[in-house]
Amino acid sequence: MNDALKIEKIDNVAVVIRPITKGETVICRDHEGETITVCAVSDIPIYHKIALQDIAQGAKIVKYGEHIGEASQAIRTGEHVHTHNVAGVREDLREAQ
Amino acid sequence: MMKNLEFKGYRRPDGKCGVRNHVLVLPTSVCSSDVAKMIASQVPEAVYVANQSGCAQVGRDLEYTLNTIVGYACNPNVYGTVLVSLGCETCQLDLVAELIEKRTCKPLVKLDIQTEGGSIKTVEKGIRAAAELAAEAGVLERELVPITELMVATECGGSDPTSGLAANPTVGMMADLVVAAGGTAVLSETPEFIGAEHILARRGVTKAVSDRIFEIVYRYENDLGVFGENVRDGNPSPGNKAGGLTTLEEKSLGCIHKSGHSLIQAVYDYAEPITERGMVIMDSPGYDSASIAGMAAGGAQICVFTTGRGTPLGHPLIPVIKLTGNKITYHNMEDNMDYDASPAIYGEKTLEQQGGELLDLVLECASGKKPKAEALGFTETSIAKICNYT
Numbered sequence: 001m002n003d004a005l006k007i008e009k010i011d012n013v014a015v016v017i018r019p020i021t022k023g024e025t026v027i028c029r030d031h032e033g034e035t036i037t038v039c040a041v042s043d044i045p046i047y048h049k050i051a052l053q054d055i056a057q058g059a060k061i062v063k064y065g066e067h068i069g070e071a072s073q074a075i076r077t078g079e080h081v082h083t084h085n086v087a088g089v090r091e092d093l094r095e096a097q
Numbered sequence: 098m099m100k101n102l103e104f105k106g107y108r109r110p111d112g113k114c115g116v117r118n119h120v121l122v123l124p125t126s127v128c129s130s131d132v133a134k135m136i137a138s139q140v141p142e143a144v145y146v147a148n149q150s151g152c153a154q155v156g157r158d159l160e161y162t163l164n165t166i167v168g169y170a171c172n173p174n175v176y177g178t179v180l181v182s183l184g185c186e187t188c189q190l191d192l193v194a195e196l197i198e199k200r201t202c203k204p205l206v207k208l209d210i211q212t213e214g215g216s217i218k219t220v221e222k223g224i225r226a227a228a229e230l231a232a233e234a235g236v237l238e239r240e241l242v243p244i245t246e247l248m249v250a251t252e253c254g255g256s257d258p259t260s261g262l263a264a265n266p267t268v269g270m271m272a273d274l275v276v277a278a279g280g281t282a283v284l285s286e287t288p289e290f291i292g293a294e295h296i297l298a299r300r301g302v303t304k305a306v307s308d309r310i311f312e313i314v315y316r317y318e319n320d321l322g323v324f325g326e327n328v329r330d331g332n333p334s335p336g337n338k339a340g341g342l343t344t345l346e347e348k349s350l351g352c353i354h355k356s357g358h359s360l361i362q363a364v365y366d367y368a369e370p371i372t373e374r375g376m377v378i379m380d381s382p383g384y385d386s387a388s389i390a391g392m393a394a395g396g397a398q399i400c401v402f403t404t405g406r407g408t409p410l411g412h413p414l415i416p417v418i419k420l421t422g423n424k425i426t427y428h429n430m431e432d433n434m435d436y437d438a439s440p441a442i443y444g445e446k447t448l449e450q451q452g453g454e455l456l457d458l459v460l461e462c463a464s465g466k467k468p469k470a471e472a473l474g475f476t477e478t479s480i481a482k483i484c485n486y487t
Contacts, residue, residue: 005262016260045341047405049258063350064350065160067292083342086343086344088344088345092390094295094311
């Protein structure tokens, strides 16, 4: 049974698919069936994001294999990732086409 | 899965096929809206659409309103139209009628309140005209029509992370099937490309189409910037965030999944008539009611609408099918939901399976089955604007 979905291999966050309580072991599965296990260091509401690795302040949050924002403060593995520690950043994506 | 990709529709004299058979009572401006509503209320088969605009507008703002109301009369789901104007508004009766008649030969009755001599006389004439159209429309029967005649609008509203995980990819699978069979699917909601526009641009069938994708995104941001506004202040919404969507980029990367994987054939301005087959984009706001309106005006006969938080929204002219990837929302708001896309998140079904099931449902609803928004009478709608009234 998996507790979270990791969308792309390079993602540094996963989406939890049930409510997670601080201290729980969270098994994150990707499309190919590979899993990574992290320990939740905060409560995480259902369908919210959990950090799969430490993310430095200013570093990109990666979901869907793309940048979804930047860490506005340092984020630890297993932490809830949301508006309190992520800022949206407008990038010029024309070169990425 | 239906063996033949076809539906039962109403053939119009202009060659198009509708999935419904409405008599439309259409106000050209807010000033004639009450009269239009009164007419429609007396004829059971008639449908009224709200119009808050139609006067004191200029430029692109006026174009949006004009194209929407003309597009509504031309929509294949409409048998014929009773067009009601005040008489002095910017969207003049003859102007609107001429634009409709250029595109379709369907029945069109024109009423002008100032010429008729006031509201009561106009309502009387309008009821008579609408009732006559309803009687004629009642003779029409559905016939088998190939999916090549179908245009499916895609929409998302009240999104949450399940939208990007399951509901939108399910719609994308469905869209791929429609396009592969020769039909058309429409992606809109331009602000919800922000952060994902490069992914869409890669799929432009020509460089011109790819450039247009960037163009409509930057134009959208600039339009708001002129007023010192930032799109991020309104998008993601409070509900999007409560559900787990953190940034606009994250929302957009989930939203674009609705378009599947096909090449994008064309990019249309808001409410412009859609003439290409295949996967297309229409510039529209993220505002659900206006976005559906634009695609319906463009010619879409049916809409597939994903939601994470749940919404009962429909449209007066086109049936709106609701699906969610959020299992809690599906059970909580089952009265307003048509399809549960959450099994894909839990490995109970594949996205391919769900895409096929959704296509079956689309064809069933095209052939007459009423999705919940339609069965419950949800008809509120709006027209996009770019600036204030003059």
